[in-house]
Amino acid sequence: MAVDEGLKSELQKQGIFVLPFEQLYNWGRKSSIWPLQFGLACCAIEMIASAAARYDLARFGAEVFRATPRQADLMIVAGTVTKKMAPQVVRLYNQMPEPKYCIAMGACAISGGPFKDGYNVLKGIDRYIPVDVHIPGCPPRPEALIHAIMTLQRKIATQHLEREQLRWYDKNATTEFPIPAYGERDLEPTANRELWHPPRDYTDVTLDEVKKA
Amino acid sequence: MIQPLTEEKRFTLTQRPEGLIETQTLEVSIGPQHPSTHGVFRMDCVLDGETVVALKPVMGYLHRNHEQLAERMAWLGSMPYTDRLDYFNSMTNNWAYALAVEKLAGIKVPEHAEYVRVIMAELTRILNHSCVIGFMLQDLGAWGTPLLYAFREREKILDLFEAVSGSRMMCNYMRFGGVRVDMTEKDLAVARDIISRFPRFLDEFEKLLTTNEVLLARTQRVGILPKELAINASISGPMARASGVEYDIRKVDRYGVYGRIDFRVPVGDIGDVYDRYYIRVLEMRESIKILQQALRDIPAGPHVAPEVKLRNFKIPPGDGYGRVEAPKGELGFYLVSDEGGKQPYRYHVRPPSFINLTTLEDMCLGHKVADVVIILGSIDIVLGEVDR
Amino acid sequence: MEPIETIKEVVVQAVAGAQLEIVKSTPAAQQPAILADREHAYAVGKFFKEDPRFQMDFCSCVTAVDFLPKGDKPGFIEVVYHLYSVSLKQGPIILKVRAPREVEQCHVPSLTPLWRGAEFQEREAYDLYGVTFDGHPDLRRILMWDEFTDYPMRKDYEPPADYEWEPTPHDDTLQRAAQAGGIMPPTAREELEKTKKK
Numbered sequence: 173m174a175v176d177e178g179l180k181s182e183l184q185k186q187g188i189f190v191l192p193f194e195q196l197y198n199w200g201r202k203s204s205i206w207p208l209q210f211g212l213a214c215c216a217i218e219m220i221a222s223a224a225a226r227y228d229l230a231r232f233g234a235e236v237f238r239a240t241p242r243q244a245d246l247m248i249v250a251g252t253v254t255k256k257m258a259p260q261v262v263r264l265y266n267q268m269p270e271p272k273y274c275i276a277m278g279a280c281a282i283s284g285g286p287f288k289d290g291y292n293v294l295k296g297i298d299r300y301i302p303v304d305v306h307i308p309g310c311p312p313r314p315e316a317l318i319h320a321i322m323t324l325q326r327k328i329a330t331q332h333l334e335r336e337q338l339r340w341y342d343k344n345a346t347t348e349f350p351i352p353a354y355g356e357r358d359l360e361p362t363a364n365r366e367l368w369h370p371p372r373d374y375t376d377v378t379l380d381e382v383k384k385a
Numbered sequence: 386m387i388q389p390l391t392e393e394k395r396f397t398l399t400q401r402p403e404g405l406i407e408t409q410t411l412e413v414s415i416g417p418q419h420p421s422t423h424g425v426f427r428m429d430c431v432l433d434g435e436t437v438v439a440l441k442p443v444m445g446y447l448h449r450n451h452e453q454l455a456e457r458m459a460w461l462g463s464m465p466y467t468d469r470l471d472y473f474n475s476m477t478n479n480w481a482y483a484l485a486v487e488k489l490a491g492i493k494v495p496e497h498a499e500y501v502r503v504i505m506a507e508l509t510r511i512l513n514h515s516c517v518i519g520f521m522l523q524d525l526g527a528w529g530t531p532l533l534y535a536f537r538e539r540e541k542i543l544d545l546f547e548a549v550s551g552s553r554m555m556c557n558y559m560r561f562g563g564v565r566v567d568m569t570e571k572d573l574a575v576a577r578d579i580i581s582r583f584p585r586f587l588d589e590f591e592k593l594l595t596t597n598e599v600l601l602a603r604t605q606r607v608g609i610l611p612k613e614l615a616i617n618a619s620i621s622g623p624m625a626r627a628s629g630v631e632y633d634i635r636k637v638d639r640y641g642v643y644g645r646i647d648f649r650v651p652v653g654d655i656g657d658v659y660d661r662y663y664i665r666v667l668e669m670r671e672s673i674k675i676l677q678q679a680l681r682d683i684p685a686g687p688h689v690a691p692e693v694k695l696r697n698f699k700i701p702p703g704d705g706y707g708r709v710e711a712p713k714g715e716l717g718f719y720l721v722s723d724e725g726g727k728q729p730y731r732y733h734v735r736p737p738s739f740i741n742l743t744t745l746e747d748m749c750l751g752h753k754v755a756d757v758v759i760i761l762g763s764i765d766i767v768l769g770e771v772d773r
Numbered sequence: 774m775e776p777i778e779t780i781k782e783v784v785v786q787a788v789a790g791a792q793l794e795i796v797k798s799t800p801a802a803q804q805p806a807i808l809a810d811r812e813h814a815y816a817v818g819k820f821f822k823e824d825p826r827f828q829m830d831f832c833s834c835v836t837a838v839d840f841l842p843k844g845d846k847p848g849f850i851e852v853v854y855h856l857y858s859v860s861l862k863q864g865p866i867i868l869k870v871r872a873p874r875e876v877e878q879c880h881v882p883s884l885t886p887l888w889r890g891a892e893f894q895e896r897e898a899y900d901l902y903g904v905t906f907d908g909h910p911d912l913r914r915i916l917m918w919d920e921f922t923d924y925p926m927r928k929d930y931e932p933p934a935d936y937e938w939e940p941t942p943h944d945d946t947l948q949r950a951a952q953a954g955g956i957m958p959p960t961a962r963e964e965l966e967k968t969k970k971k
Binding site for chain 1: 417418419420424425445446447448449450451453454457465466469472473532533536537539540553554555768769
Binding site: 444445448450452453488489490491614616617618619620621630632637700701702703704705706708715717719721722730731733735739740742743744772 | 797798799800801802804806830831832833834836838839853855859862865867888889890891892893894914915916917918925926
């Protein structure tokens with residue numbers, strides 16, 4: 173139900189604000205995103221620098237970095253995720269209560285980064301958990317992290333309560349993602365097939381066909 | 386000798402001295418995500434009440450197989466990867482690798498480049514020590530104040546690094562035979578300005594911290610490392626010097642131009658956490674002296690040795706070990722070159738943080754759980770180096 | 774420090790039955806090494822630690838290097854120890870020990886009882902190369918997870934095929950991605966068609 177703009181400004185002059193409920197709801201959520209204190213590698217230092225005095229992240233609502241996932245809204249995966257660490261990252265993400273968001277900071281969290289040819293490097297955290305914002309860079313500057321927080325705020329502002337099914341109000345959607353187990357040569361499974369769709373060849377050959385051939 | 390943790394030792398009933406209450410030991414896994422570990426590092430502690438009975442460090446959560454990657458790239462190609470080893474001090478990592486390759490290939494570095502290297506390394510040292518003290522005090526409970534003061538100073542030095550090398554943290558600045566880009570007069574003037582203001586910051590830091598009651602009460606006589614154990618366990622850097630070991634690679638190997646610069650090496654006597662904190666403060670003051678001398682005596686000249694051709698750079702077969710005094714300890718590179726010589730056949734990093742963790746259990750036994758966090762903070766580890 | 778030949782003579786006289794060789798490095802580096810046989814490596818290390826002329830009390834770096842078989846020469850894994858002296862401020866003395874490459878036969882005496890600093894580094898060599906150190910107090914994996922079965926730093930290690938299936942500038946990765954069934958260059962596509970028709 174849209175409100176007429178003229179009426180809105182007239183009411184504003186009298187001190188009465190009219191706005192849809194979800195705008196208020198989203199405004200509250202986006203202005204107080206509390207990140208989880210979770211730095212893995214070099215990008216963590218830039219995360220700390222962006223929370224320090226010069227590039228103050230607290231201005232954007234990230235007032236405190238919570239140490240426990242139960243009290244955090246946002247997980248900034250800053251640094252290389254290794255296969256040894258991946259189950260713990262997924263476990264932490266599962267422990268966060270909804271609504272929760274994830275930012276993949278740095279080239280290593282997006283796709284493995286400079287260490288992509290590694291036997292212990294997970295080639296992107298979006299293989300196991302859904303990522304909302306990706307920040308390229310190695311390491312990305314603190315300004316880039318602030319830009320990512322602002323992008324996330326814009327994303328939160330456009331999340332509709334009624335029209336789209338939000339993950340935390342949808343009875344069929346899952347909020348807990350399966351945790352990979354340590355295998356003999358690699359993690360099992362290597363990726364979460366429902367979340368991660370690798371780009372395919374144009375004739376769409378499946379892996380099973382190739383293996384049988 | 387350390388015995389592996391058997392099942393009985395983990396879950397035993399401990400007898401109280403009076404023989405009245407039987408309690409059980411508790412095994413707690415601190416990490417890999419914890420606000421007070423310096424990166425993804427896990428410690429399996431066995432606690433009797435709050436006292437630590439056994440402690441096993443578990444690492445490898447950041448193992449990025451840097452050594453295997455270097456075997457596939459040319460000699461210069463792994464220089465950006467050395468930045469990411471100890472991600473706080475990228476300049477000294479670069480210097481250690483460049484030194485090892487120059488030793489192996491017999492390259493001589495011009496004077497001007499040596500002075501620039503010393504300036505960058507000592508700036509990195511004061512940056513690292515102030516941030517380490519900040520992190521250690523954050524673990525102690527001083528929620529952010531010393532850390533934010535340290536980061537304020539760090540930003541000024543990072544501005545200089547960015548102006549000279551193009552990047553704040555991952556500088557990739559040293560090359561075989563010198564440095565990549567010369568430092569202009571303007572950069573040297575900025576460096577002099579930073580040095581002139583730094584002693585005032587250090588005085589402010591010390592006034593708040595060195596005689597602080599809380600710091601003294603919580604760090605004195607905690608985590609004592611005896612001198613013989615320090616030498617036997619290959620501990621190096623400020624941690625060893627706090628225990629009384631008089632060994633500084635800048636004075637022993639006299640690499641670069643350290644032979645001409647006049648500075649002292651502070652050595653502690655007890656080896657507890659307070660000594661390790663205070664040694665770092667004293668080392669920062671010595672670094673300022675080194676920087677003043679280097680900035681005064683820097684000659685003009687080429688910034689890289691002109692005879693080094695980086696295209697088709699080859700090293701004759703053989704192996705060699707080069708080391709520097711990084712802010713965390715002895716950082717060394719062991720390189721093996723085979724016939725062909727365009728890539729390293731074996732590339733090994735001797736990481737100071739990894740080896741300084743050997744005595745973590747010995748230092749923590751008998752202390753409370755809260756002290757474990759402070760002792761870990763005083764060892765000054767960076768997981769990029771521990772796991773490579 | 775005396776030249777390496779003098780050191781070798783001194784050690785041969787002190788440690789009975791030791792068979793030592795000198796391994797040279799590049800002419801510029803001037804870091805020749807003493808290669809000791811497996812049975813006497815511990816005794817040689819002990820000699821270097823306790824003799825008053827050397828007093829090598831600081832074991833700085835422990836590395837394992839994998840040499841593949843070349844022609845007739847069998848391959849071996851070499852463990853290299855760099856020893857320094859803190860009390861006399863001298864060094865380095867480089868000690869090398871060799872062992873055959875097969876995992877069951879790859880046993881080397883552990884020098885951890887002499888230098889505690891070798892403890893973690895020997896565990897790393899075990900984890901990444903498969904070298905078993907006899908006499909190590911706590912030999913288990915340190916960098917990889919415990920259920921891992923391979924020895925990743927060996928030269929003949931095949932990493933698992935978990936690459937993203939998209940073109941990257943590395944030919945190596947493109948090849949592996951093609952084999953795993955992703956983006957295929959046209960020539961590989963034809964070969965796949967041929968094998969399918971068979």
